[in-house]
Amino acid sequence: MSIEAAAPTRPMRADARRNYEAIVRVAGDAFAEHGTQASLDDIACRAGVGPGTLYRHFPNRDCLLEAALVESRLALNELAEQLLADDDAGAALDTWLLALARHANTWDGLPDSIVQSINNKQSPLGASCSTLVDATGRLFDRAREQSAVTADVSARDLFVMAGSLAWAASRPRRDTGARAEASDDLPRLLGLLMRGLR
């Protein structure tokens, strides 16, 4: 949107890259342990950097979430490619929605961040989700062509519903000290959703 559209963006300085990577690595552990609300200052501390450094690399929580999810996202995009080549488009859609929901459940609280960012072009999380929404749409269209589904839904609605079921399935108890044993409600709930699509 300006004259110098293509900023040269010289490569990161060695120390900067080192810190960036350390933060992302530690963040993954912290989010896994405490959910997406893990303390950012604590992540900085555990990564051996000051809070200022963390916030310079990742101005907000979404940026850090996004960075820590990159690998999982790549795998998901690859899965989409494979599923688009699958003969059984209905089963492919099934598989895809489950994978999507499981991805959203990577960490406690992630569905919330994802669904909140979905409409927000500013958020890096939202931006990278739009790829997933597109894939969802393409897989759904193929399933419709094969008459595996008949419902009329937008790709965005489908994506959001998968996310919301992930959210519902990941909210087993609060306050009770007992560690939530992973009762896997997801397939059951998604089955109901798929039933509605046919």
Next chain:
Amino acid sequence: MSIEAAAPTRPMRADARRNYEAIVRVAGDAFAEHGTQASLDDIACRAGVGPGTLYRHFPNRDCLLEAALVESRLALNELAEQLLADDDAGAALDTWLLALARHANTWDGLPDSIVQSINNKQSPLGASCSTLVDATGRLFDRAREQSAVTADVSARDLFVMAGSLAWAASRPRRDTGARAEASDDLPRLLGLLMRGLR
């Protein structure tokens, strides 16, 4: 679980009751304005009491949410009674799930609190939700008897799904300054769910 099960619980002192009511009234406004994450100290301040007073009456956020929702809950229970007498059990279920979802959307963030508390007997919110889950189950059973629905779902799953769709519908955008105009996605999403039940 002890010998003196029926504690006499003498009536509240006049000043205590006055403060209790002021807090609940202000809390309703604050939750409406800022969602369920509204500052509790701020609510105390606006109600003209100290934080200590608020936390004595309502040891945690759920207690305050529950107290501020009492009237809406009563109306909902009354609706359940009416719907159970409705001849068209399918339509009654439809109406009920929508009412349930709208109730969960009374304030921003409420679906989260509700679904988190659903498995938690300790939470006053969870306790009062179990009534709603029961009503959901009874309405669903009637619809099944009339063959208006055929799916096999637990009342809890139905309740949680209604809550999760409410959650999904209430999360339109984040960060974008623009006030989210209330695009009403709820009926569309619930329609999909109902389709899956038939």
Next chain:
DNA sequence: CGACAATACGGAGATAGTCTCCGCTTTGTC
């Protein structure tokens, strides 16, 4: 009425999280 116990109040402050500012350090380059 007046006084005393039980009850309740409220605000100071401990704790914890977010995020910024800016003086200092490290890096890459010539």
Next chain:
DNA sequence: GACAAAGCGGAGACTATCTCCGTATTGTCG
């Protein structure tokens, strides 16, 4: 090896939660 650019980090401002305990209010009896 020296200089500018890039990057660091931690002190601290701000906001929120929740507790503790000295003080004030209430209801009840004599």
